[in-house]
Amino acid sequence: MLGRKQEINLKLNQITDGLVIVIAFWISHKLRYDNYGGIWPDDVKIPAFKDFIWIMSIIVPFTPLVLEITGYYHHPLQKTILLSLKQYAKTLIIIGVLIGGCVVFFQKGAQSRGVLILLTLIGGGMLLAKEYLLKKFIRRQVNLGKWQEEVILAGDVEEMKNFEDRLESELSFGLKVVKKINLENSESEDLVKSLHEYSVNRVFFAAKHVSF
Template sequence: MLGSSKKEEFSLQALQICDAFLVWAGFALASGIRWNVIDGEYTGIGLDRIAWLLFVLVPFTPLTLELFGFYRNVLNKKASAALWKVIQTATVMALVLGGCVVVFQLDPSSRLVLFFGGTFAFTFIFLRFLWVRNVLRRRVKNGASRERVVMAGLPEDIEGFVEGLPKGVTDYIEVCAEFDLGIRNPLELADLIVEKSAQRVIISPKNVLFDKIGEAVEVCETQGVEVWVAANFIRSQVARPAFDTMGEQPMLVLRSTPELSWALLAKSLLDRAFAIILILLSFPLWVFAAVGIMIADPGPVFFRQRRSGKYGKEFKMWKFRTMAVDAEAKLAQVKEQMGNQMTGPVFKLDDDPRVFRFAKILRKLSIDELPQLLNVLAGEMSIVGPRPLPVYEVKDFEKSAYRRRLSVKPGITCTWQAGGRNEITSFEEWVAMDLAYIDNWSLWLDLKIILKTIPAVLFVKGAK
């Protein structure tokens, strides 16, 4: 749809409420069949037996569908693409329910209710999608949903702006007139709005003087017509423009990192929940590592190093110690004698002489990374994110663009670790992968990286 107006937000919320009801209806139907038809109890639909399931599924299913983009560009979305979004959501909700059953020792209720309820609910949602898409396509075809728009700006700017609009937007608008702000008086825009019965004015201000833009906006205000001003007068390659207010002052905001959202809040909560679960499950490995280190190389069990966190804020990262006690003092000597396998400011050496024998086992199995779960609990790190670098390496960055990898919270695992782990030797490639993660971040991407990391660790792929 065109932009993110209040009308579209209302439409999205209406669809989410509808889908929440369909989830409830699917499980209510399954529950009624299970206990009334199959068992013959005739005790109503028996929702009290699956109350905890509904508390989880009804509100969170629509939110998860939104995270996967199920509600975006409904008009042109293929049925196969929508079905894949539904399958992704069903998978996530099944994992969440399984986690709730295991962690909180909840009653999973009848397997038949779970199976048929899930099948009914997600079938209803998919059929609802097909129906809504069909209605929208009919309305667009007969012109009922197309908004009459006047484009204002210089002719070449207007042409470039319209050509850059995706089909999912142009399907909903009808450019009924163009207004040249370069040669015409902005006051004349009022007559054009009246003549064309325009519902909205879109201004492309790329090469237009700001005083003319201000006059055009005032004209639209007097006509009671909504006016949108494109932010294409600012050249940004990555940053996404948005508007906000500071006090009563309107502000144009350019963000090159994930915007504050429910998804980010969920990431933060899941980080801490996973950290607690992983610490409990891996506790025997902590004991194994601690005892082994004390025997193999007497000294501190843990190693804490100053690392650069979000926006470069320093924190001390925990690891099991895998090097000699005086390892940092010997770094310069090792670099001089054995070189560096990684290009750029980062140091990496497969056969680092400072690593003692038992520690190689810890590194091979990634057990040395487990204490970083404490940093996750402290909110200094995430489960998934760019790996935090030592402060002295960050200070040696050759390009200021490298610092954008510091714009999000660092993580225990990341794209390059899940894929090749220590096989990457180019710092440029490493940074490129981190920036691609930042630009395309989603909870689904985090889940995929975690799922790739598990076999990478279990089969010691690329570990040194």
């Protein structure tokens, strides 16, 4: 279970992404409504922004929730742009199915495919840009010794040393080892006690021969 602080950060992140989607939706509608760049035929008009509210009522609240399900918000410092794109693509498919279901079952019109296409591109770009800026900010905080996730490290002495050396060379992990447990001369109760004492969310096992 996420710690209280992490849970709050997750909700704030989702709310921010919801606002980003609202802005992206407005921009997409504006570009299509005004036919910016003359991409679409001038005689094909689309409804006013208010007629898209029903679509927004699906996209805005559900997109951050689906992103969470796909793991989009999990360990952002350790993610690659390719993984973020895959998670975003999965989210698009699920949201597309939801919108399609509403069109079929509630007899709602799709209004404008052009707006949705623009939203996919603009919204995706804005979400990825926001994630990039957030990662940059967090890395800066990590380098300053702030915003580090506290973890417990368990294993043999040599492998734990290698793990810590790797953390020092790759600060972007954002991890801080608060307790080390040598599995060779410790009992399982020591790990349980440390979990309660430090209230960490993750335990890393650094051992050559560990089986579960």
